[in-house]
Amino acid sequence: MSIRGKAHIAGAYEHPDRKIPDKSVAQVHAEVAIGALNDAGLAMSDVDAYFCAGTRLASGRFQWPTTSA
Amino acid sequence: MADYLGLTHLSYVDSTETGGSSYLTHVGHAAAAIAMGKCKVALITLAGLPRSQPGQRPGASAAVPEAAFETVFGPTIVSMYALAARRHMHEFGTTSAQLAAIKVAASQHAQHNPDAMLRNPVTVDEVLDSPMISDPLHRLDCCVITDGGGALVVVAPEVARDLPRQTVKVLGHGESPKLAANGHIDLTRTGAVWSGPRAFEEAGVTQADIDYVSIYDSFTITVLQMLEDLGFCDKGKGGGFVADGALLAPHGRLPFNTDGGGLCNNHPANRGGMTKVIEAVRQLRGEAHLAVQVPDCEVALAHGNGGSLGTRSAAATLILGKEDA
Numbered sequence: 001m002s003i004r005g006k007a008h009i010a011g012a013y014e015h016p017d018r019k020i021p022d023k024s025v026a027q028v029h030a031e032v033a034i035g036a037l038n039d040a041g042l043a044m045s046d047v048d049a050y051f052c053a054g055t056r057l058a059s060g061r062f063q064w065p066t067t068s069a
Numbered sequence: 070m071a072d073y074l075g076l077t078h079l080s081y082v083d084s085t086e087t088g089g090s091s092y093l094t095h096v097g098h099a100a101a102a103i104a105m106g107k108c109k110v111a112l113i114t115l116a117g118l119p120r121s122q123p124g125q126r127p128g129a130s131a132a133v134p135e136a137a138f139e140t141v142f143g144p145t146i147v148s149m150y151a152l153a154a155r156r157h158m159h160e161f162g163t164t165s166a167q168l169a170a171i172k173v174a175a176s177q178h179a180q181h182n183p184d185a186m187l188r189n190p191v192t193v194d195e196v197l198d199s200p201m202i203s204d205p206l207h208r209l210d211c212c213v214i215t216d217g218g219g220a221l222v223v224v225a226p227e228v229a230r231d232l233p234r235q236t237v238k239v240l241g242h243g244e245s246p247k248l249a250a251n252g253h254i255d256l257t258r259t260g261a262v263w264s265g266p267r268a269f270e271e272a273g274v275t276q277a278d279i280d281y282v283s284i285y286d287s288f289t290i291t292v293l294q295m296l297e298d299l300g301f302c303d304k305g306k307g308g309g310f311v312a313d314g315a316l317l318a319p320h321g322r323l324p325f326n327t328d329g330g331g332l333c334n335n336h337p338a339n340r341g342g343m344t345k346v347i348e349a350v351r352q353l354r355g356e357a358h359l360a361v362q363v364p365d366c367e368v369a370l371a372h373g374n375g376g377s378l379g380t381r382s383a384a385a386t387l388i389l390g391k392e393d394a
Contacts, residue, residue: 005239006239008239010229045077047079050083051082051098
């Protein structure tokens, strides 16, 4: 089975800031989520699948133990 | 995070963790889940604050029994990539000036990106004159450290049809870990030697069809090895390939990282995979900066790597096409 042409990237968003001293990691997740959904013309309520790497994300302290690269 | 975002209608979740390549892997997994009918609208997010919260410096040890025998030698992220660079130089005669050409091309692109952390074009000499961080990698061979993040929305074709925005088709995906093999590791090859052919086969295209590439540039050597491993030039010939301006947009043979990449623009959360996909989407939509937009960009490849080239890493390749590709 191939995925060729069976899915489209409809929204993409890059956070414009490079230094964010006053926000939590979770808040930045939320900002980029809204940015990509706006770009796609969709809303948070349309989302039925969520992909997020790692664990302890909301704590803002997560680093993958092996590396970050 | 799903709780915080208020995602109350989820029928599919995936927390695959392969470092910087995670986000390309997520696109592949999302496409597979959509093809299987498990979901229709997949959200992928990345965020991190390593610039503002530098206390959490990543180490290079892994949760494997032999890691203790690596830790005594003091591995760091940069030294594990320097090891690969030195080996590549030893086997193939690659030079620091050739590696520097990768940074020079990225900086030429970054000057057009108002959000880029480093916007000033640099020369080969400036790269070579920058402080040595881990021999043979100089400071300007290394990517930036930034806060930030990015997100992608992957949808089923029937959802895409009803959206006002131009979408980008997922044509092929491949992923592969590369293991330390009890120390018998080939430092000059990456997991791209396996993930690349899988993605090309699924997409039904060849290297000659690729108009633009996003290649993870944690360090200059990362780009060089992956260009070779993805088949854009022969193994060992990457130095010559990049040294003559091949990577420069819009008219080089293989324009790369037109946002300035991790080397100049952004490396949110110490992970470069997300921004690689985002810039490939911009190129296919024709929305990159005019100075670096590849004319008639129909098919793009994005490649990411997570982990350490000196020990264990994970590769992921995506091939994307214009809506009508």
